[in-house]
Amino acid sequence: MAILKSAAARKKSAPAAKAPASAKAPAAKSRKRARRVVDAAAVQEIFRRFQQANPEPKGELEHVNAFTLLVAVVLSAQATDVGVNKATRPLFAVADTPQKMLALGEDKVRDYIKTIGLFRNKAKNVITLCEQLIRDFGGEVPRTREELETLAGVGRKTANVVLNMAFGQETIAVDTHLFRVANRIPLAIGKTPLAVELGLERVIPAAFMRHAHHWLILHGRYVCKARKPACDRCLIADLCTSPEKTI
Numbered sequence: 422m423a424i425l426k427s428a429a430a431r432k433k434s435a436p437a438a439k440a441p442a443s444a445k446a447p448a449a450k451s452r453k454r455a456r457r458v459v460d461a462a463a464v465q466e467i468f469r470r471f472q473q474a475n476p477e478p479k480g481e482l483e484h485v486n487a488f489t490l491l492v493a494v495v496l497s498a499q500a501t502d503v504g505v506n507k508a509t510r511p512l513f514a515v516a517d518t519p520q521k522m523l524a525l526g527e528d529k530v531r532d533y534i535k536t537i538g539l540f541r542n543k544a545k546n547v548i549t550l551c552e553q554l555i556r557d558f559g560g561e562v563p564r565t566r567e568e569l570e571t572l573a574g575v576g577r578k579t580a581n582v583v584l585n586m587a588f589g590q591e592t593i594a595v596d597t598h599l600f601r602v603a604n605r606i607p608l609a610i611g612k613t614p615l616a617v618e619l620g621l622e623r624v625i626p627a628a629f630m631r632h633a634h635h636w637l638i639l640h641g642r643y644v645c646k647a648r649k650p651a652c653d654r655c656l657i658a659d660l661c662t663s664p665e666k667t668i
């Protein structure tokens with residue numbers, strides 16, 4: 422009985438033994454603290470180095486005007502820039518305006534882009550987008566995000582790329598590379614592209630906003646790669662606080 426009693430007593434006292442769980446809380450909190458974005462001086466230095474290394478970064482999607490840029494970006498969803506360029510070079514040679522693209526027709530557009538993923542749907546979107554441009558915007562590519570987002574196949578990211586590259590606006594288009602890099606360094610921590618975009622807008626100094634998204638995309642594509650970041654040749658390794666850093 423005495424044994425039973427002490428066992429029961431131990432059972433009763435079990436919840437109290439969970440106290441260490443609360444003792445773990447500060448550690449968990451401190452882990453969160455470690456993932457705070459880098460401070461303003463580090464942000465300034467990161468972009469100073471990106472600028473010094475590549476003063477005029479360029480996107481890699483080939484285009485000849487705002488319209489062909491818009492089409493190229495629409496086609497680039499879930500496809501590589503190299504693959505898109507291969508298909509659009511001959512396409513844009515014969516259709517560099519919405520009118521010419523419409524005259525070409527959906528079947529022929531589909532033929533030109535058949536090497537790109539989701540080409541059927543994308544060909545449909547390109548034709549609809551051309552009809553919308555002519556009907557709603559006099560054949561011109563609109564210059565606001567709200568207007569761009571009314572076009573077939575155009576979401577916030579596509580709109581931001583066009584605003585930045587075609588019209589020089591200080592937008593940040595968050596693609597998969599930029600999303601990863603921003604969360605890694607971290608410059609902005611977010612679970613969605615929009616959260617990262619807004620976070621970056623808060624911390625990036627105005628002087629660097631125009632080219633910030635290209636620097637970060639190129640950094641993610643060629644250095645801070647998804648599986649194996651090349652930290653040994655990273656310009657900003659000393660400023661990065663990523664646990665994935667390999668040096």
Ligand code: SF4
Pocket residue numbers: 605606644645646650651652655656657658659661662663665666667
């Ligand atoms: S140090 Fe490594 S993880 Fe950090 S930004 Fe550079 S490549 Fe990415």
